[in-house]
Amino acid sequence: MTILLGSIADDYTGASDLANTLTKNGLRTVQTVGIPDPSLPLPDVDAVVVSLKIRSVAAQEAVAAAGTAERWLRGRGAMHVLYKICSTFDSTDQGNIGPVTEALAEAAGGGTVLVTPAFPETGRTVYLGHLFVNGQPLDESPLKDHPLNPMHDANLVRVMASQSRGAIGLIDLPAVAGGPDAVKARLDALRAEGAGAAIADAVFESDLETLGEVALRTPVSIGASGLGLGLARALVRSGRVPSTVNTTADAIRPVGGHAAVIAGSCSSATLRQIAIAEQAMPVLRLDPERLLTAASDEISAALSWAGERMEAGPIVIAASTTPEAVSDLQSRYGREISGRAIEAATSAIAAELVARGVRRLVVAGGETSGATVDMLGIPAFLIGPEIAPGVPMLRTIGNSQGEMLVTLKSGNFGGDDFFATALAMMR
Numbered sequence: 232m233t234i235l236l237g238s239i240a241d242d243y244t245g246a247s248d249l250a251n252t253l254t255k256n257g258l259r260t261v262q263t264v265g266i267p268d269p270s271l272p273l274p275d276v277d278a279v280v281v282s283l284k285i286r287s288v289a290a291q292e293a294v295a296a297a298g299t300a301e302r303w304l305r306g307r308g309a310m311h312v313l314y315k316i317c318s319t320f321d322s323t324d325q326g327n328i329g330p331v332t333e334a335l336a337e338a339a340g341g342g343t344v345l346v347t348p349a350f351p352e353t354g355r356t357v358y359l360g361h362l363f364v365n366g367q368p369l370d371e372s373p374l375k376d377h378p379l380n381p382m383h384d385a386n387l388v389r390v391m392a393s394q395s396r397g398a399i400g401l402i403d404l405p406a407v408a409g410g411p412d413a414v415k416a417r418l419d420a421l422r423a424e425g426a427g428a429a430i431a432d433a434v435f436e437s438d439l440e441t442l443g444e445v446a447l448r449t450p451v452s453i454g455a456s457g458l459g460l461g462l463a464r465a466l467v468r469s470g471r472v473p474s475t476v477n478t479t480a481d482a483i484r485p486v487g488g489h490a491a492v493i494a495g496s497c498s499s500a501t502l503r504q505i506a507i508a509e510q511a512m513p514v515l516r517l518d519p520e521r522l523l524t525a526a527s528d529e530i531s532a533a534l535s536w537a538g539e540r541m542e543a544g545p546i547v548i549a550a551s552t553t554p555e556a557v558s559d560l561q562s563r564y565g566r567e568i569s570g571r572a573i574e575a576a577t578s579a580i581a582a583e584l585v586a587r588g589v590r591r592l593v594v595a596g597g598e599t600s601g602a603t604v605d606m607l608g609i610p611a612f613l614i615g616p617e618i619a620p621g622v623p624m625l626r627t628i629g630n631s632q633g634e635m636l637v638t639l640k641s642g643n644f645g646g647d648d649f650f651a652t653a654l655a656m657m658r
């Protein structure tokens with residue numbers, strides 16, 4: 232398999248979001264979970280998105296895992312590697328966007344790396360280096376209350392600089408509006424000034440087309456699905472992509488079996504989606520504190536609740552709760568401990584549901600999805616049709632439990648009736 236574009240995603244929902252965008256924009260794409268075993272039968276593709284769970288881990292761990300994935304992708308022919316970060320720039324105070332960017336740039340021989348989380352289709356725009364989420368500055372958006380990565384500064388030049396050793400520049404909207412040559416000139420000027428990376432403004436898809444064109448002339452870039460769109464369109468325009476075959480066809484064959492939703496995202500979008508689902512299907516709200524203090528009892532109770540309802544139709548099991556309840560739990564047990572314990576419990580519930588016949592599974596939340604997919608041991612996914620912007624339906628490849636349809640929903644994505652919409656498509 233020789234690929235044109237490689238990507239390393241810092242979480243699993245982000246990987247499926249990017250894989251969806253690349254597919255929609257003309258690249259045959261597969262999503263792997265980590266580096267696949269050489270014996271895994273992967274289809275012929277133009278792009279591979281390697282999913283990692285490194286958004287909130289220690290910076291050195293993230294750097295090491297991204298480096299291994301980068302070498303694997305380069306070994307498969309990738310001339311360009313996109314490090315897929317969250318469109319809301321989710322990161323810890325130490326990174327991991329800055330440290331991974333510097334490591335990937337060094338591995339690629341230096342240069343100023345182009346960075347933009349803009350994804351206009353989902354309301355993420357960048358102007359003068361400031362990130363807006365559906366028109367609100369990042370630090371005033373619901374991301375200020377994220378359980379693991381609360382974002383308190385919309386100025387991405389400042390955020391990235393605080394995570395980096397080198398200086399961070401800005402490619403402002405007038406430069407982007409000037410087209411690829413103007414952006415390249417600005418990037419070269421920043422390089423001469425010693426900037427390790429540059430945040431690029433982008434408000435419209437046309438801005439991302441310009442940035443994709445320039446990024447493709449460099450070995451590495453950092454961004455969300457918007458930059459993926461720019462890179463995919465630039466590759467297609469370059470004539471290097473072989474004739475497009477419909478790769479989603481294989482992904483939609485029905486699998487049957489029971490259907491379930493597991494939610495661990497506490498984003499405002501997911502909280503609304505759970506409330507709407509309550510009007511249409513059985514919803515179990517887990518007791519988050521018991522998931523920390525009496526996990527096996529709470530898990531057993533959830534499984535017997537599910538066992539009584541699964542035959543009749545889809546069920547929803549959620550740990551998700553309001554920002555106030557999250558911060559109350561965290562103040563008593565710690566942020567990291569609460570998050571990881573709840574991820575362990577929701578993924579254990581998901582694994583047991585699959586053992587009892589669930590073959591159609593929706594998971595809400597990036598970290599929640601990572602823990603669940605790891606627990607299930609799924610090695611890779613084919614990319615199916617889009618359910619909502621940024622969220623495709625996936626079909627497992629090489630899954631030891633048999634073929635499954637899976638949806639990994641970023642906490643922030645999807646309309647209010649997302650769960651019913653997804654389950655109606657996953658047959």
Ligand SMILES: Nc1ncnc2c1ncn2[C@@H]1O[C@H](COP(=O)(O)OP(=O)(O)O)[C@@H](O)[C@H]1O
Nearest residue numbers: 378495496519550570573574596597598599642
């Ligand atoms: N009730 C809760 N209290 C505290 N943390 C929670 C609760 N429910 C879920 N979490 C944790 O919040 C985090 C949500 O992150 P994630 O799954 O990535 O969602 P998102 O996609 O919204 O970022 C996970 O670590 C999850 O275990």
Ligand SMILES: O=C(O)[C@@H](O)C(=O)COP(=O)(O)O
Nearest residue numbers: 244245248317318597641642
């Ligand atoms: O870019 C995005 O917003 C998403 O693809 C993403 O990274 C999802 O992260 P979570 O919100 O943690 O699921």
